[in-house]
Amino acid sequence: MITKTAMISIVGRANVGKSTLTNALTGDKVAIVSPKPQTTRNRIFGVFSHDDTQIVLLDTPGFHKAQTRLGEYMVGVVRDSVADVDCVLLMVEPVDNVGTQEEMLIEHIKASGVPSILVINKIDTVRFDLTLPVIETYSKHYGFDAILPISARKNLGVSELLPMLTGYAKPGPQLFPDGMTTDQPERQIVAEIIREKLLICLDKEIPHGTAVEITEFSERGDEDSPIIDVDATIYCEKQSHKGMIIGKNGAMLKKIGQYAREDIERFMGAKVFLQTWVKVKENWRDSRSMMKNFGYTK
Secondary structure (H helix, E strand, C coil), X not given: CCCEEEEEEEECECCCCHXXXXXXXXXXXXXCCCCCCCCCCCCEEEEEEEXXXXXXXXXXXXXXXXXXXXXHHHHHHHHHHHCCCCEEEEEECCCCCCCHHHHHHHHHHHHHCCCEEEEECCHHHCCHHHHHHHHHHHHHHCCCCEEEECECCCCECHHHHHHHHHCCCEECCCCCCCCCCECCCHHHHHHHHHHHHHHHHCCXXXXXXXXXXXXXEEEECCCCCCEEEEEEEEEECCHXXXXXXXXXXXXXXXXXXXXXXXXXHHHHCCEEEEEEEEEECCCXXXXXXXXXXXXXCC
8 A cells, every 4th residue: 555655856967877776666657768868858757665655756768968948858857757756866877977967956955955966877777886986976976875886788786776765755645546657648658659769760969859749539349349549740941851860662651550569559558550651841840820739838
């Protein structure tokens, strides 16, 4: 029985592994991941329970220097996520240096007065003894409640986080129903899965200028063998990008659609018919109205 809850924000620079940790803790794919920075654009709630505590994780966009209105929105989401939570996890890489982004995030944590834990991710990429100087450097820089080296991708050290997180829980009712792992509606998750495949399949800046809108999401068939019809429109910023997304004879779009459909079927537990189109919306990342259409609003 749930008797306590804890709201935990995960913050850090782009591509440090916040979404990978969220997925590892919830045991579900609630946030898309890719090797490219700025994959996450919105704050995403990941929900799981441990003993008598329901923990709500706030997975946030990577903290970076904004160059568009979309970037400014993402940075604003991170700043807002540091306040009004029970604890902040600052995630960093095993580098013996406090970077500019980390400095700024620590200042936000200081100003909020919220308890914080430093999580050093990607320890699977270095010798363990090389994490010791990182721990020492950050210990001198700020008084974190705890410092924990982990590998979210390899699930190393993640279980040690659980008792730390439950320690910040407060008595209160269950916020989300049993079995619910995210606050995102199914349409949004499907759109994000498609955007993840764009990030994985496309090079350079093209995927960062894309957005996905689900224009049809309906179910047919019977309860034992449901079929879900999904129509998705992929928006990009340049005509030349449209050609690259579609590919020669439609090969790239077919590849993206195939990879996305496989993940959507696993997520939905049903057969999926996915149709995709590509449209150009120039400079949509600097358009408040277009950002609102794509759900990038506070």
